[in-house]
Amino acid sequence: MPNKICVFGDSVAKGVVFDHVKQKYSLLKNGFADQLANIFSLSVTNYAKFGCTVTKGLELVKKHLDKIPDYDYIVLEFGGNDCDFDWAEVSKAPTAPQRSKTPLHSFIGTYREMIRLIRENGGVPVLLSLPPIDAERYFHWITQGLDSDAILRFLGDEAHIYRWHEMYNMAVYRVANEENVPLIDITSDFLEMCHYQSCFCADGIHPNEKGHAAITKQIVQFVQASPEKALAHSPSAQSLACG
Known part of the structure; x- marks a missing residue:
């Protein structure tokens, strides 16, 4: 088993949830x-931060570059904020060209740069795929106080939010494959659930306590199933076997 790992990512990796009682994130x-x-x-x-994009994540990796060799694995989880839009701007000008926080080509290029930088400095990166989102709930969340009809005109349909998010998730899989980096699929088990929406907070995008338990289960199963094969890219892969 490894002794030390670190995590770079966004609020999902940080464990941020929306408290419906206090009506705020915690x-x-x-x-x-x-x-x-x-x-x-x-x-x-855990170096993950609320609202973190892959660009901000790269800055954090550079900030902690001297510590990278101290960890057995560097776990990376990005994409959820990168694919997001400035919804207030979309609401004002739904027919104007709008850019996501990180355009897809920049997301892929920056993620590659992060992976290579970690490796060049003695680290072993491991990627996490993204949990799905509840498009209906998220649409109602982002349109609060804004022109929902205008935002819907921009999207075409509410489900477009899900498809757009999934496009970035697919890019994570592609980057992992092309860079020969182990990837832990935390997406599929959610999609197999009849009502995976119950695993998410009122905003439709942050996993709740049940969602985090599901993510933990998927990672544990990944590690226990065939760690030597799954993490064969790592020189210390044998040590990850459980029991």
Whole structure:
């Protein structure tokens, strides 16, 4: 088993949830990173930040570059914020050209740069795919106080949000494959659920406590299934076997 890992990512990796009682975002005390630390007796350093894009993530990696060799694995989780839009601007001008926070080609290029930088500095990157989103719930969330009809004109249909998000998720798979980086699929099990929406907060995009438990389960199953093959790209892959 590895002893130390670190995580770079956005609010999903950080364990941010929306507290419907207090009507504000808060930090889950038992997010998937915390659960994995307990299950595998790991030291986990979580550099993930709310609202973080892959560009900001690259800046964080550079900031902590001297620490990269200290970790057995560098877990990366990006894409959810990168594919997002400035919905207030969309609401004002739904027919004007609008750019996501990180255009897809920039997302792919920056993610590649991050992976290569980590490797060049002695780190072993592991990518996480993205959890799906609840398009209907997310649409109602982002349109609060805005012109929902205008935003719908921009999208074409509410489900477009899901497809757009999934396009970035597919890019994560592609980057992992082309860069020969282990990828842990945390998407598929959600999609197999009859009502995966129950795993998400009121905003439709942040996994709730049940969602984080599902992510933990998927990562544990990945590690236990065939760690030697799954993480064969790593020189310390044999050490990840459980039990």
